[in-house]
Amino acid sequence: MYSVAEIDVEICSATKCRLCTQFCPEGNTILYDEVRGTAYVAVDRCKGCEICVGICDDLAKHHAIKMLPIDQVKDGFEISKVGFLRTLVEPE
Amino acid sequence: MSLKTIQAAPGFQDYLPKEYQDLLEDGPFFQQRKVSELGSFKEALEEHPMCAGCAMTLFIRLCYIGFPSLEHTVICGTAGCGRLAITQGAVPFVYGNYGDTNAVATGLKRGLEIRFKDQPKDVVVMAGDGGLADIGFHAVMHSWFRKEKFTTIMLDNEVYGNTGGQDSGMTQKGMVMKMAPTGKKFEKMDMLGLAKTAGVAYTARIAPTNPTRVANTVRKAVLIAREVGPTFIQAYTSCNIEYAIPTPKVMDDARDVEKDRYGFQEYFSDDAKTYWEESEKERKRLRRAAKK
Ligand SMILES: Cc1ncc(C[n+]2csc(CCOP(=O)(O)OP(=O)(O)O)c2C)c(N)n1
Ligand code: SF4
Ligand code: SF4
Ligand code: SF4
Ligand SMILES: [Mg+2]
Secondary structure, three states, X not given: OOEEXXXXXXXXXXXXXXXXXXXXXXXXXXXXXXXXOEEEEEOOOOOXXXXXXXXXXXXXXXXXXXXXXXXXXXXXXXHHHHOOOOOOOOOO | OOHHHHOOOOOOHHHOOHHHHHHHHHOOOOOOOOHHHOOOOOOOEOOOOOOOOOHHHHHHHHHHHHOOOHHHEEEEEOOOHHHHHHOOEOOOEEEOOOOOHHHHHHHHXXXXXXXXXXXXXXXXXXXXXXXXXXXXXXXXXXXXXXXXXXXXXXXXXXXXXXOOOEOOOOOOOOOOEOOEOOOOOOOOOOHXXXXXXXXXXXXXXXXXXXXXXXXXXXXXXXXXXXXXXXXXXXXXXXXXXXXXXXXXXXXXXXXXXXXXXXXOEEEEOHXXXXXXXXXXXXXXXXXXXXXX
């Protein structure tokens, strides 16, 4: 079993922070939803390094990221299935 | 080599892989993307097999943001960890045999200059410390002596990472490595000093602790190489496997090493300084004009 990063949307969207998107070593793995104003993770790309957790806790001081065993992730976003999206909010 | 050549023929676009379509629709071409936009556009760097939490991976990712015109860039690399990611980027990659990168890049740059007279093409070598300071040393030095106009980026993890942890010329003295069981006997090579002596126009020493600074430094090095002469970036990109750094501590290590012995440092030749100051002035003027 391995764990992936999960971002608490409520905490993150209350900030204007985008710090973890700049420090994740992987491309297009922490994405940023401009409509919801939150970062979110492509669970199929996350390698579970936990660098983002340290960035959010120690640099951003928002404590919005936790590691979660992959089998406990509900409705995880998978970029390999749907491709790049500017937002996860469905158009009306 | 340009968005025109990767654009799909009408009718075929729907059949291309999603990743390809995303690059055309939301990609980084024909605009200077910023580090602050990361997460909001499709990056040129695709999924790749480098280790989890590798600082080299982060550095490479940021390089793609720094390149001043991605669609007119060719990367020359070789065996080593970085190549595993660089070959998965939407930028042409040319493999120079291990040790040959700077000779191959010389030919590439000169050839492209003849073929595309009116369109500058940026050639960038990205390779490991072993590939550049040891086995490719002569080709690197001679490309500098000849003042070849391309950028050399050393991914300095201070080890032969890809082959399992042998010491390189860039490993620190005293480190116990696979081929140095009692500790390396010699000092870390001063490649930045050698670059200056060889007449390189711009050098920078950097660690990936400040993403915007990484992108800006890469951009500067590529632009100076385009106009003035060879440029060199030496980047601390720790190997968490061979140096046994737990991945959550990779950025702490980068900050510690930066503070201790790898602080940000830049050098400009006189020509490079003049060019850079002029071009900064021009950019400021254009920004002001655009605001009006
Ligand atoms: C001519 C030649 N010699 C040796 C090798 C084997 N080889 C592959 S990667 C590598 C070491 C890579 O070390 P470095 O350049 O520092 O890159 P890193 O993997 O550390 O990023 C070597 C020796 C090779 N591929 N070609
Ligand atoms: S560092 Fe934390 S608060 Fe900042 S964007 Fe990432 S998850 Fe949100
Ligand atoms: S755990 Fe690592 S790979 Fe996963 S999102 Fe965080 S920084 Fe990126
Ligand atoms: S072996 Fe080291 S340098 Fe290579 S990908 Fe893994 S952590 Fe990075
Ligand atoms: Mg190396």
